[in-house]
Amino acid sequence: MTDKPIRTITDLARLAGVSPGTVSRALAGKSLVNAKTKERIQALAREHGFQLNQMASKLRRQKTGVIGVAIPLGHDHRQHISDSFFMTLLGHLADELTERGYDLMLRRVIPENNEDWLDQFIGSGMIDGLIVIGQSDQFDRIEDVADGYLPMVVWGNHQEGQRHCVVGTDNRLGGKLAAERLIAAGVTSIAFLGDVGAMEFAARYAGAQEAAGRLAVPIKNFTIHLSPDRISSEIASQLDEVLSNSDGVFAATDTIAFALLRELQTRKVAVPDNVKVVGFDDLPIASQTSPRLTTIHQDIAAGARGMVDLLLRRLDGNSSESLILPPKLVIRETA
Template structure:
């Protein structure tokens, strides 16, 4: 059956049928209900592809996870935080009647980002993590407004970001570890990526301000595979370097650090107190339960989706920080 046939049966125009089946408020609820009932009775289904073509919509949002090989220490796509974020984004997009098109790239050449934006049929793009791509994102945003990034707010930034207050997160960790009596602090992560760089800055500045003579070391982890943190922490301990408090730039790295310390017969938290970042859902079930900085994926996904749809609809949108809080658990000696 064609739409014109259904329109004749309903005694209305084709445009009224189209609007009614699309739940347009330009058609009364009574008429919408009657036309939908007739469509069901006669087995009519709207050709979504044709409708989307006419409206120039794909009803799809591209979600990209940039992960250049041998790269800057950003978490792989299998990181629980990334997976939780993808699930939350899928839920939010479903509410908008859109689907999620997921893409992960291990290419260090930033041109793939521009190629994706210019060649893929999507209504907008959400990128999870800036990684090494800040400059190309700045260029793309000048020509492609429907772009929102989960990440750190950077100076002279053209694109919109949603993220936690990474500097504040590092500050909260430093204050907590110092309050627990730690005097030999270590940061585990990559100090050159935007998010972890800001986390380290907040951690370092706070330690140096509150207790200037506190020893502060860095385990520079730029490997993006799961065993990188484990190996580096093991090597650090085997080199007899002192440590009684450790701040890991992600919960994934914190978990690897706990495993490495356990293999070296070092106990958490009695020997070393550990704090992670992300507060993934499994953090409270780790052994010991992990103290972590909370990044609420549900709030983050809602903000990311709302902002990309604002841009799709030609509206203004601003970068935004989501609430940042320290969730204290057993890994820092607090029950």
Template structure:
């Protein structure tokens, strides 16, 4: 910094102000300092600056996998919002979907320079009694059954599932089958419970529950089972599995929506290109990511914890995969 100051003909304090983007430096002087920095190849030492101000301007993100659409889109939104606030993110993968894996990821926080943490935890593994944060680190959890000790941001899974099932029943179907996600998934179980609740409230019979693993292949296997049943309407827990169901129906000569109506969940970008275009529940992953960053930054700035649940609304997007049930229309 002293070398830059000498070359630019200014004080070291002025160089510091320019480096930190502070106000109070006239533009001509700022450009003079920047030119000196470029000539000398000067780069501010972020580690030293972090130690001086007691903040690393980095948010840690713990997550299991990048193989699911929701995780990728949520992470993308977290990174974008963090950048807007001049923060970087550090990914901390969980080695295995076990309590030990979760504890290991949290333990790594002690070795990393992060000011806050966002946990994308879609399975029932987060127990405040078994994990602990380093002193001064604040946390926000996404899509989890976290205890009251954490601040949780989530899509309103139950309301989205209700909208899907009610839409199909309102089209005149006597009941709705369901292809669920893994039983360990918090989001999956919220959707299953909502499906059952709507059927019960409408006095509809509850068909056998089918399960997949979020993949199109597992949806295809479930679709083969559905093709051999008396199903006329099915709510599928995500769009990827719905794609597999559509393939199975096509191979078995079952028309969608003439013979069976299908509703998915997520509203992935490709869902408009399914054949037919998929009716689905839209999740606002971008809003979830933004709220996560805003919440953890608020906790950091106010030195608070703010435990509780913040739900992001869903909306039903009706496309070509659902239609009035033929018998009902007659």
């Protein structure tokens, strides 16, 4: 028993001593939960007047015309929404949602300050459905909510067997293409710049490792965060080691690549003569850097359309498969 109101799946899970996903499955009557646990959770729910997705059910009857967009920053909580990738994707999402008659409610979330962020957003009564940009380190939390909340689509990395619906690029293949390009350009050792605590970056690094290993080229990860108060200083502090061990750099994002090119220019290190660089994203500015950035293109506009299409299908009560977009190598001047 507890005096604290039971408002969310997480509240009920804490009371029952199980995971939020188990609560979702138990209240949905799924056979994955053993009968004894299911009965206990359902009894607690009745005792506290809790119904699975009671707020979501209400919203399906009384539409708000608003789609929530959450950006969880569990792996790098100092990162800003003003990041070029976020702004590019948000622009395309806003265009798509507006054309479909929806408004957008945006939240930047620091999960360590609020572990119930997903339940609270979904149960706020203010949104019809939810788009999550990036899995960060919140994969398990998103999986739990996906069991009981249909109208949610996530931009991120897909892995076999996951339950939540994802739209995103084949990051592992993109990493493989980046490493292969560097090696084809004559690179003998590769530095990967990025924080592999993020699922998408980890997949990009894994793809690059696969290609480098197959071709017997060493590769090493250097952790670089995307928060604006850290990215330049982290690159500067590690660049001597990068340059002493590598003649090619695979940057996990174009934003990291841009910061690297600035630092290399400051130190008068010639690109691509002394070091070759490949980025990832193909943001609009990638064709305007000096030299112009070789990068892995992910179709952000198509991804935004895909997320909105799948979300609207789910708002109508239908399930949907994840959408994996093919990456494309764009060769310019840095490699």
